[in-house]
Amino acid sequence: GAGVSQTPSNKVTEKGKYVELRCDPISGHTALYWYRQSLGQGPEFLIYFQGTGAADDSGLPNDRFFAVRPEGSVSTLKIQRTERGDSAVYLCASSLPGQGGTQYFGPGTRLTVL
């Protein structure tokens, strides 16, 4: 079946602009996670959705970052007033609920802030 998809694959923007990154999870996966991967580092957790609600947003670095999942499927990560330090690969993962659930990752969106 179809895996996790993310759009766009690449996004170049200017400092101060607003961007939206989209994630379409595997059908039937109620859990959805956003991670950010900087160059040479492992992915770092941003936010977790169970269904429509953000169950854990403790990884969001500041209030410029926000994410929604209004219908419990597609999620959008929104970044306001982008800064050069926001440049990274943004990864989305989805899973079935439960402690042993495997998270399956999308290909990521590479965000470059000039």
Next chain:
Amino acid sequence: AQSVAQPEDQVNVAEGNPLTVKCTYSVSGNPYLFWYVQYPNRGLQFLLKYITGDNLVKGSYGFEAEFNKSQTSFHLKKPSALVSDSALYFCAVRDWDGGSQGNLIFGKGTKLSVKP
């Protein structure tokens, strides 16, 4: 707090030789451990996981990992390396402490280079 460490930035292996990529972990409860592989400009692909049961876990592409509770390790292994195994490998632990909801905590990654 949960954490994982990958002590080697890079591992070099000759094709056909066995490979090991090391991972150690620190958890306050039962560990849920994962290995992922990342090819250039690609997302992370799941290889295998340890939740409970047999300490030797078998996964995709001929990889396996051995859970060792006394040494708090979860090393990734393969009996015979292929050039196509060259990639970045990440160990991760599931975070269930402190009210978190099960996000993964990743190591920094180990670059595996397999030479013909």
